Amino acid sequence: VTEPVRSVVYVNGKYRPSEEATISVFDHGLLYGDGVFDTMFASYGYIFKIDQHLARFARSLRAIRLEIPTPIADLRRAVIDTVARNGLNNAYIKVVATRGISAEPLLDPRGCTPTVIIFARPYLSLADPAKVSTGLHAKVTSIRRVGMQALDPRIKSLNYLNLVLARMEAYAAGCDEALLLDDHGYVCEAPGYNVFLVREGHVVTPAYSILEGITRETVLELSAELDIPSEIRAVSPYELAVADEVFLTSTAGGLVPITRVDGQAVGSGKPGPIFSQLTRAYDALQESGRFGTQITRAAIG
Ligand code: PMP
DSSP states (O other), rough: OOOOOOEEEEEEEEEGGGGOOOOOOOOOHHHHHEEEEEEEETTTEEETTTTHHHHHHHHHHHHOOOOOOOOOHHHHHHHHHHHHHHTTTSSSEEEEEEEEESOOOSSSOOOOOOEEEEEEOOOOOOSOOOHHHOOOEEOOOOOOOOOOOTTTTTTTTOHHHHHHHHHHHHHHHOEEEEEEEOOOOOEEEEETTEEEEEEEEEEEEEESSSSOOOOHHHHHHHHHHOOOEEEEEEOOHHHHHHOOOEEEEEEETTTEEEEEETTOTTTSSSHHHHHHHHHHHHHHHHTTTEEEOOOOGGOOO
């Protein structure tokens, strides 16, 4: 396995070629998963909802009491610069902040110097495009989503092992993706995605134990614009079995249809009409540049 091809990466205020963009092996982000991140994307030359992503990143930082020296306004410029320096119009963009390094690599968050990283890659999707066109097969995993009593899923933290293990369970069962229940048994999310279902023309999405997804928010906004009623509430696994449609939402992949859950077809077994309508509206939204921030080379300072 090789590293991604050369690109320019921001590390602690400096832009470096990716092969020289290094952080310490003693970084608490690596040793303890002590850090947070956010993933955004650009398409048609616009970064989508950059301020909503940075606001969520700022909330994640605050929730883990991590203070970074870079104000969010400067980080915003650095995100645009990083995408521009890589010459990308369609990009997968990640901002990561870790507790960083301290005198000794112990589980002590005090006295650490934080690490801040921004990278941009040509756009990447979580799901295989060939599978997206026909729909993914999902497994409701035995592994539950970590509850807010332990680590609130609204924090976009570097602790994704829970989701990685759920995905491995789904792969081991011959499925494409995992669906996780929360500790009360309600449907919450998938690894890297929020979940939606459609019942009697209404779109329904879980209320709790989830990351506050920007794509989820966008799909709810588009539903309102298209006069599709929406409900944000508890969703039991029973509803997956009786849903007309199920789909996932994420920055990395947009809207992704689920056509089989635990071996049973969802509705007709094909991506459904409301999924298709919302996908068209989502694509048109990207092309329009609404909620977009232009990637201007002028931002390079
Ligand atoms: N849930 C989790 C756990 C995620 O990691 C993501 C991806 N960031 C999402 C949901 C979807 O959020 P968004 O639409 O903001 O990408």
